[in-house]
Amino acid sequence: MSDENRAGRAADVLWRAWTSGVRIAALPDEIRPRDDAEGFATQLAIGGRAGRSYGWKIAATTAAGQAHIGVSGPLPGPLFERFRHDPGDLLSSDDMHMRVVEAEFAYLMGADVAPGAGRDEVLAAVDGLHLAVEIPDSRFERYETVGAPQLLADCACAGRFVLGPEVPGWAEHDLSRWGTAVWINGERAATGSGGNVLGDPRNALVWIAEDLRRHGRGLRAGELVTTGTTTAPVPVGPGDEVRADFGELGEVAFSFAG
Structure with a gap:
């Protein structure tokens, strides 16, 4: 079986799980990604089923997050338009598996990032900063045990995403020191800061620019990059x-x- 066929079949299995809400233990042995490259190929194949992607998420940008899912570093995943929401929306709760929310900073790219671009060039390509909340999810029953290649295939636990307001004068703020909090039903459930995101959300943006290049991709003008949770993931439920x-x-x- 060709690598392309393996990725396509794995994408079919994951997309069926995504749309049905029925979780799987693991991908079948014969189509299970053997390394990160095959995992990334599968998430690209899912894009052919999920529709338009408008950017990227970064999973596991904290040491605690990496330890929880058994990976040695962050993981990139696509953001799909069909799962994007606006502030004030009422989101369905009957298909959630992970049942957590994450407060994040998201960068909007104003220009393509050239291959091999350095930190200054990556940051110069940014056009704006948005506040956001990610609602990650997984198609695996125990996502924390399946390993990096399958997590990449699963779009790095991409789920729904709420894109909040743009931040005026964003470049003037030191996000590494910027405090955040998540409130559930009027009670504060978690606090954190931008420093929990690889030390600074800008570090996460530079990281994904380099990691996508490793996979033969790159950041493009108009794409959004949400950089990772600023607090511990906060449990949520219906209502x-x-x-x-x-x-x-x-x-x-x-x-x-x-």
Whole structure:
């Protein structure tokens, strides 16, 4: 079986799990990705089933997150338009598996990032910064045990995403020191800061620019990159009201159906 056929068949299995809500223990042996490159090829194949992607997420940008899912570093995954939401939306709750929310900083790219671009060039390509909340999810019953290649195939636990407001004067703020909080039903559930994201969300953006190049891809103008959770993932359930508080920068609020 060709590598392309393996990736396509694995994508079919994962997409069926995604759309049905039925989780799987693991991909079948004959199509299970053997390394990160095959895992990434599978997530690209899922794009042919899920539709338009408007950017990237980064999973496991904290040491605790990496330890929890048994990986040695962050993982990239696509953001699909069909799972994108706006602040104030009511999100379905009956198909959630991981049942957590994450307060994040997301960069909007204003220019393509050239292969081999250095840190300054990557940051110069940014056009804006948004506040956001990711609702990650997985198609695996025990995502924390399946390993990096299968997690990459699973789009790095991509799920739904709420894109919040743009931050005026974003380049003036030191996000590595910027405090964040997540409130559930009017009670503070977690606090953190941009420093939890590889020390600085800008570090995460530079990281993914280099990692995508490793996979033969690159950041492009118009893409959004959400850089990873600033707090510990916060448990949620049906009927919960969520508010991610970024201080004077603003907030992102929405709720889950009961």
